[in-house]
Amino acid sequence: MEKVKRERETRAMQIASGTPWETVTLTTLSRDRALFAPLLAEARDSALRGQEGRLVVHTAWGTEWRPFGLPRRKRPLHSVVLAPGIAEKIIDDVRAFLGRRDWYADRGGFFFLFYLREREKKEG
Numbered sequence: 001m002e003k004v005k006r007e008r009e010t011r012a013m014q015i016a017s018g019t020p021w022e023t024v025t026l027t028t029l030s031r032d033r034a035l036f037a038p039l040l041a042e043a044r045d046s047a048l049r050g051q052e053g054r055l056v057v058h059t060a061w062g063t064e065w066r067p068f069g070l071p072r073r074k075r076p077l078h079s080v081v082l083a084p085g086i087a088e089k090i091i092d093d094v095r096a097f098l099g100r101r102d103w104y105a106d107r108g109g110f111f112f113l114f115y116l117r118e119r120e121k122k123e124g
């Protein structure tokens with residue numbers, strides 16, 4: 001016997017999409033907890049397929065990172081306006097960073113790459 005209960009929050013919405021928060025509660029009379037694993041894995045895989053080939057931007061929210069906005073199509077680097085040589089430097093940096101994954105993992109470090117760009121002050 002299985003029971004599925006779906007609740008939709010009417011007062012709170014997801015900021016990015018405007019859709020209401022939902023809670024789905026699954027209940028069963030069984031000792032086999034592994035019953036839910038394939039169901040939850042299928043739901044996760046289905047949700048991730050909707051993001052395939054897209055970029056999910058995250059933002060800091062207190063002590064954690066949360067998705068910001070809807071997944072976006074990846075923008076070709078050649079369409080970004082940058083000073084000559086900057087795109088190549090970014091590509092080289094990212095490749096070098098990704099090549100050191102094991103180094104970060106061995107030290108228990110977080111695997112983040114941040115780019116901070118300071119705008120030049122315009123003289124007026």
